[in-house]
Amino acid sequence: MTAAKKQQIAFLIIRTLSILVVGILFVILGFIIIRGIGVINWDFISKMPEEGMLEGGILPAIIGTLYLIAGSILFAFPIGVMSGIYMNEYLKDGPAKRFVRLMTDNLAGVPSIVFGLFGMALFVNKLKFGDSLLAGSLTLGLLALPVIIRTTEEALKAIDDTYRHASYAMGASKLHTIKKIILPAAFPNIITGLILSIGRVSGETAPILFTVAAYFLPRLPHSMFDQAMALPYHLYVLATSGTDIDKARPIAYGTALILIIIVLICNLMANLIRKIQRK
Amino acid sequence: MIKKIILMLTLSTGILQAQNIKLKGSDTVLPLAQKEAESYKKAGKGSVSVTGGGSGVGIAALMDGSTDIAASSRKMKMDEKMKLQEAGKKIKEVIIAQDALSVIVHPANKISKLTREQLEGIFTGKIKNWKELGGENLNIVVYSRESSSGTYEFFKEHVLNKKNFANSVLSMPATGAIVQSVSQTKGAIGYIGIAYDNNSVKQLSVSYNQGKSYVEPTVQNAMNSTYPIVRPLYLYYVVSSEKTVKPFIDFILSSGGQAIVKSTGYIPVKK
Amino acid sequence: MNKLFKNLQVGILAFSSLVTTITVLLIVIFLFSEGLSFFNKKPIEPGFIIAVHPDNPITFINPTECKRIFDQDITDWKEVTGHAQPITLVTLEDIGNNYSEEQMGAEMEYLDTCYNHFIQGDKGVIAMIPERNFTNKIKANKLKLDKNSIASFVQGKEWFPTAKPIAQFGAFPLLVGTFLVSLGAILLALPLGLACAIFMSEITSVRIRSYMKPVVELLAGIPSVVYGFFGLVIIVPLIQKVFHLDVGETALAGSIILGIMALPTIITISEDALQNVPKSMREAAYALGATKWQTILTVLIPYARSGITTAAILGIGRAIGETMAVLMVTGNAANTTLNILKPVRTIPATIAAELGEAPNGGIHFQSLFALACILFLITMSINLYVNFISRKKA
Numbered sequence: 001m002t003a004a005k006k007q008q009i010a011f012l013i014i015r016t017l018s019i020l021v022v023g024i025l026f027v028i029l030g031f032i033i034i035r036g037i038g039v040i041n042w043d044f045i046s047k048m049p050e051e052g053m054l055e056g057g058i059l060p061a062i063i064g065t066l067y068l069i070a071g072s073i074l075f076a077f078p079i080g081v082m083s084g085i086y087m088n089e090y091l092k093d094g095p096a097k098r099f100v101r102l103m104t105d106n107l108a109g110v111p112s113i114v115f116g117l118f119g120m121a122l123f124v125n126k127l128k129f130g131d132s133l134l135a136g137s138l139t140l141g142l143l144a145l146p147v148i149i150r151t152t153e154e155a156l157k158a159i160d161d162t163y164r165h166a167s168y169a170m171g172a173s174k175l176h177t178i179k180k181i182i183l184p185a186a187f188p189n190i191i192t193g194l195i196l197s198i199g200r201v202s203g204e205t206a207p208i209l210f211t212v213a214a215y216f217l218p219r220l221p222h223s224m225f226d227q228a229m230a231l232p233y234h235l236y237v238l239a240t241s242g243t244d245i246d247k248a249r250p251i252a253y254g255t256a257l258i259l260i261i262i263v264l265i266c267n268l269m270a271n272l273i274r275k276i277q278r279k
Numbered sequence: 280m281i282k283k284i285i286l287m288l289t290l291s292t293g294i295l296q297a298q299n300i301k302l303k304g305s306d307t308v309l310p311l312a313q314k315e316a317e318s319y320k321k322a323g324k325g326s327v328s329v330t331g332g333g334s335g336v337g338i339a340a341l342m343d344g345s346t347d348i349a350a351s352s353r354k355m356k357m358d359e360k361m362k363l364q365e366a367g368k369k370i371k372e373v374i375i376a377q378d379a380l381s382v383i384v385h386p387a388n389k390i391s392k393l394t395r396e397q398l399e400g401i402f403t404g405k406i407k408n409w410k411e412l413g414g415e416n417l418n419i420v421v422y423s424r425e426s427s428s429g430t431y432e433f434f435k436e437h438v439l440n441k442k443n444f445a446n447s448v449l450s451m452p453a454t455g456a457i458v459q460s461v462s463q464t465k466g467a468i469g470y471i472g473i474a475y476d477n478n479s480v481k482q483l484s485v486s487y488n489q490g491k492s493y494v495e496p497t498v499q500n501a502m503n504s505t506y507p508i509v510r511p512l513y514l515y516y517v518v519s520s521e522k523t524v525k526p527f528i529d530f531i532l533s534s535g536g537q538a539i540v541k542s543t544g545y546i547p548v549k550k
Numbered sequence: 551m552n553k554l555f556k557n558l559q560v561g562i563l564a565f566s567s568l569v570t571t572i573t574v575l576l577i578v579i580f581l582f583s584e585g586l587s588f589f590n591k592k593p594i595e596p597g598f599i600i601a602v603h604p605d606n607p608i609t610f611i612n613p614t615e616c617k618r619i620f621d622q623d624i625t626d627w628k629e630v631t632g633h634a635q636p637i638t639l640v641t642l643e644d645i646g647n648n649y650s651e652e653q654m655g656a657e658m659e660y661l662d663t664c665y666n667h668f669i670q671g672d673k674g675v676i677a678m679i680p681e682r683n684f685t686n687k688i689k690a691n692k693l694k695l696d697k698n699s700i701a702s703f704v705q706g707k708e709w710f711p712t713a714k715p716i717a718q719f720g721a722f723p724l725l726v727g728t729f730l731v732s733l734g735a736i737l738l739a740l741p742l743g744l745a746c747a748i749f750m751s752e753i754t755s756v757r758i759r760s761y762m763k764p765v766v767e768l769l770a771g772i773p774s775v776v777y778g779f780f781g782l783v784i785i786v787p788l789i790q791k792v793f794h795l796d797v798g799e800t801a802l803a804g805s806i807i808l809g810i811m812a813l814p815t816i817i818t819i820s821e822d823a824l825q826n827v828p829k830s831m832r833e834a835a836y837a838l839g840a841t842k843w844q845t846i847l848t849v850l851i852p853y854a855r856s857g858i859t860t861a862a863i864l865g866i867g868r869a870i871g872e873t874m875a876v877l878m879v880t881g882n883a884a885n886t887t888l889n890i891l892k893p894v895r896t897i898p899a900t901i902a903a904e905l906g907e908a909p910n911g912g913i914h915f916q917s918l919f920a921l922a923c924i925l926f927l928i929t930m931s932i933n934l935y936v937n938f939i940s941r942k943k944a
Contacts, residue, residue: 007843011753017745018754021817022762024810025769028780052314052543082566090563102937103571109864109933110577110926111871112774113898117905117922121580125910130345131303131330142573149570175556196771203773206873206902210336216313216329218320219299227301227328232775236874237331239779241306241453244477248455256776263771271764306906332906339910359909361597403621418796425882426712427907427914441641442621443713446723449799449881449893452903456878463787466796 029260036257039250045258053216053238054247058255060217064133064228065202065262067221068212071137072201076144077194083145084152084190089178108146112206115143120210134224136212143207144197151193155186188277192270199266203259205232231259300527303330304337304350305429306453307472308512311376311543312350315531318539327527334429335359341515342366347524349515352378352429369518374511375531377546379473380434381496381508383458383480385465390414392484392493395507398438401468404445409466421448422457422469430454433510434470473498474544501546509546577926585923588916589703592695593717596912597681600715601690603673608632610694616716617708619676627674640668640677641715662687678715698913703920709884709895711904711914719917721924723886727801727894731880732869734805734890735812740862742809743816747861750817751824752846770814778878781807786879793891799881801894807875812865819864823857824850860936867932871925873898897921 047057083104091097119139129135159182167177183190205213213233221228238252239245302312309331316327330346337349338359355363355372363370382398384390390412393401400406401419410416423444424431435441451457454471461467462479473496476482484493487507500506514531516524530536537547593613594600600616602608608630618624619637628634645654649664661683669675669690677690684692696702698719706720746766750759785806790798827850835845851858881893882903901918908914 003841003844007841010843010847014745014749014753017742018749018762021742021746021769021813022765024813025765028772028777028810029768031780031784032776050317052310052317079566079569082563083569086560086563086567090560091567098941100567100571102934103574105937106574106930106933107570109867109871109929110574111873111898111929113871113873113901114577114581114922114926114929117901117919118577118580120905121584121919122576124345125343126580128343130343131340145570145573149567173556175559196767199771203771203775205773205775206898209902210332210905213330214328215309215331216316218316218326218328227330232773232874235775235779236878237453239775239782240451240456240459240878241309241331244475245455245459246477246479252779256779259773259776263768263773267764267768267771270767333908335907335909335912335915336905342910356909362911420796425903425907426710427904429907432712441714443617443710446708447883447885447893449797449883450895450903451882452877459782460797460799464790464797 032253032256032260035250036253036255036260039254040257044254048218049216052244054244054251058231058234058251058258060220061229061231061234061255062258063220064212064214064217065231067133067228068136068140068208068230069198069201071133071224072140072144073194073198075138075141076148076197080145080148081152081190083149084156085178085183087149088153088156089174089182104146104149107142108150112143112204115139115207116210118142119207124211130225131210131212131214131227132225133212133221133228136208136228136230137224139207139211140201140204143204144201147197147200148190148193151196152186152190155189155193156182158189159185188273192273195266195270195273199263202262202266203232205236208233231255231262235259300325300327300348300524301330301346302327302337302348302350302514302527303332303340303346304348305334305352305512306331307352307378307428307430308350308375308514310474311512311540311545314539314543315527315536318535319527319530322530324526324530333427335427338515341370341517342368344517347516347520348527351513351515352510353432354513355515370515371518371521373514373516373528373532374548375514375528376512376537376540376548377501377509378512379496379498379501379506379509379546380430380438380470381473381476382468382470382483382485383461383476384468384483385461386479386481387465388414388481390483391481392486394486394490395438396489398485399440399442402434402439402444402448403442404447417466420464420467421445422460422464422467423448423450424454424457424470425450425452430470430472434508437508437510438470472544473501476544498541498544498546511548512545581919581923581926584916585919585921588719588913588920589698589700591913591916592697593719593913594695595678595715595717598678598715599681599684600693600695601669601677601679601684601688602693603669603675604689604691605673606632606635606691608693609691611716612696613702613706613716613718614708617710617713617718620713620715635674637676638672638674640665640675642678642680644668658683666690698917703917704924707886709900711908711917717914721897721921723884724895724897724900724921725924726886726888727880727884728870728896728898730801730888730890730894731804731808731876731896732866734801735808735869736862736866738805738809739812739816739865743813743861743865744820744858746813746817747821747824748846748850751821752842752850766814766817769810774811774872774875775878777807777811778875781875781879789891795891797881797893799879799893801880801887801890801892804876804880804894804896805890807879808869808872811872811875812868815868816861816865819861820854820858823854823861826857827853856939860940863932863936867929870932871898871929873902877902897925901925 044057050056123129123135167181214227214229235255238248312329316329320326334351340346341349454475457469461469482496484495486493494506501509540547615630645664662685666688707722708718708720710718750762785803786798835849876896877899882895883893884895905918
């Protein structure tokens with residue numbers, strides 16, 4: 001066999017496998033969309049669950065997930081960005097920086113169920129927050145933190161040093177330079193990271209299992225110390241428990257689709273920002 | 280001024296908390312508690328939040344005060360009782376319904392009745408093929424609930440004569456998943472609360488007298504005590520919070536509440 | 551004043567960069583304090599002891615034997631180095647069934663007398679007795695029991711955390727299950743992911759590549775419950791049909807779902823590794839007359855090897871810790887098996903499924919934390935290893 005022939009065959013295989021990867025995504029998306037689209041209407045997203053959660057809507061789960069996103073981001077975003085700034089602008093390369101980065105990587109690698117256990121042990125039991133939006137948000141926030149730190153760092157690294165030098169030359173202080181020059185320039189990339197971590201936070205189940213998630217709430221949460229329903233846990237419940245799984249299936253597909261839509265919107269927004277920025 | 284605001288805030292949260300009863304615990308009780316909470320709300324009596332996690336979690340939450348009511352599909356364990364005693368909490372126990380466990384198989388399975396001894400053999404792994412029981416030549420696939428659930432323990436104690444399940448049983452995180460899996464798997468057998476029964480699976484009649492007579496798992500048979508595998512479902516609460524939780528418990532025990540018990544597929548405690 | 555304010559601001563920045571470190575430390579403290587206290591306890595139901603007739607020469611019992619005795623697999627003392635004597639099991643309930651409430655007393659104050667009466671009547675008795683009722687009125691030998699040891703935890707083959715009177719905490723089948731599923735996942739995902747990375751980095755146009763990127767990101771973004779749900783409804787029945795199995799909930803189902811979930815990690819990292827190969831290397835290969843494929847095979851892949859290894863390892867790390875999807879599709883049977891077409895139970899699924907029902911602070915609860923410690927140590931060492939090889943390269 002000639003080299004050219006071999007290349008042809010190899011590339012054919014590689015192309016096929018790549019198409020397979022794309023195919024997998026579309027099969028999963030298509031499956032959820034086709035089965036779920038018929039279920040979704042205004043009532044589905046605006047009504048409380050009824051008849052043993054087999055009818056009505058999933059409003060409290062949607063609201064709960066939105067609260068959890070807001071809570072975790074409120075906690076993780078400032079800390080993550082500040083941490084990223086410190087790591088890139090202040091810490092010099094060396095053991096200290098390596099250590100902090102290693103710890104951040106370690107945190108990123110911690111399995112989500114371990115976050116759940118930790119959140120339960122610390123926030124729910126030790127700090128006595130109980131099962132609450134607060135405990136769940138903090139747990140999810142810690143999970144999102146490494147992603148935000150990483151993207152902030154990358155975003156700052158991408159800013160050319162000439163910006164910094166120019167600013168210093170004008171007599172601006174380091175803090176001032178970061179606030180007025182560096183951060184605005186890096187902002188789109190930081191936001192991209194934020195949006196992607198929102199996608200991640202919205203879909204996590206294991207960390208909220210023992211920190212906030214409720215099986216059923218007849219009303220929306222009133223405060224940070226209330227429990228909440230959440231989309232991923234609701235989907236898990238609909239898929240595995242309940243007295244009539246077959247009847248719950250349509251609602252499960254609808255819930256899965258809403259989750260997917262949140263993730264899709266996050267990804268689209270992130271890509272849009274990237275595209276705008278590139279121009 | 281600030282003091283006033285704080286006072287008002289604490290007061291208002293106090294009121295909100297008073298209106299909202301928290302119930303937490305056994306996954307078996309959840310569908311029932313959820314429906315009761317739904318009707319309770321509809322009747323304009325107040326709101327009840329229902330959280331799963333399991334009997335153990337519910338009782339633990341009762342201990343640290345993060346729930347008002349613990350739902351349990353098993354009686355409180357000795358060490359849980361001792362802990363609550365140590366914490367100085369007096370606990371009240373209420374049985375809100377009975378739950379009959381039925382043994383289910385794939386609808387195409389020819390077997391329609393089994394004795395307790397045969398069930399024991401199947402679930403402890405001694406009987407491995409349906410042909411040993413006069414059925415097809417088909418491997419038996421055993422589905423069970425998670426080992427820590429109250430349903431599992433009850434089944435173990437009352438059907439398996441306290442023997443342990445075989446290693447090879449598949450554990451499902453929730454009863455709904457057992458129904459689903461048994462309906463998809465030809466050689467499957469599992470056990471569920473009869474509230475979960477639907478047409479996709481077949482319920483077996485069970486004999487507790489070495490095959491002299493078999494009883495069908497129905498609400499009637501459970502109510503007149505001819506069906507043997509029946510267990511109570513409990514709610515636990517701390518006596519000091521009786522004022523908050525009593526209306527809801529009274530609601531469940533009222534004729535309206537017990538009608539919901541029946542319509543959900545559980546067995547009412549008050550006839 | 552101004553300076554102080556500035557220092558304060560920098561101080562806050564510095565502190566936030568420490569949050570991750572603090573969190574990791576807190577995780578270690580909380581997991582290990584709860585998990586290690588498991589090894590300080592005996593695997594018996596709290597508040598109970600096990601005792602035998604005073605004439606019985608047995609003084610010590612191990613958990614496996616105890617389970618087999620109470621399962622009635624062992625029915626005679628001679629099977630466990632005792633005299634030939636049929637074993638009689640006695641639990642609190644048996645006492646309740648054999649004695650009237652009057653005999654036991656309203657507050658169970660005469661329970662010890664009842665126990666003693668029962669035990670003296672049968673030399674083969676093994677009794678489970680509430681500790682507070684084990685008074686000197688009961689003439690019986692209390693059996694000694696070992697504490698949970700790390701060795702028995704990791705090597706034990708039986709996971710019956712609620713078995714009575716002695717629970718079986720053998721995490722071996724869970725470890726095997728976790729590794730089997732993850733290994734299967736990586737074997738499926740690596741060729742796919744690598745092919746995809748090569749395609750994106752070397753073969754296709756910039757335009758198609760810019761379409762592929764969001765696809766990969768989206769794969770990473772789909773929540774694990776959705777994967778699990780998809781697996782439950784589609785993959786599980788499919789596997790059952792294709793392989794003519796008794797059950798579709800198998801390690802393979804878990805591997806397929808986890809493989810898909812690990813794809814983005816593998817693709818992104820190995821693509822980066824390929825992109826990082828210096829241009830001069832490619833050009834040198836082309837100059838020698840190599841085709842594109844030959845260049846990929848003999849220059850790029852060997853050069854990017856450590857990056858690809860990293861991708862595979864991190865992919866495994868992702869798979870090992872994944873919880874919900876696995877919980878929904880692998881059947882969760884605590885089998886020790888290397889057969890990918892059999893149901894298995896993984897560590898994360900065990901934690902998620904059992905934590906809810908385990909009494910808080912009890913031994914079962916702590917055993918789950920001990921499992922979480924194992925999980926944490928595995929993923930931690932994966933990260934440290936990856937960090938190590940990437941530093942060695944740099």
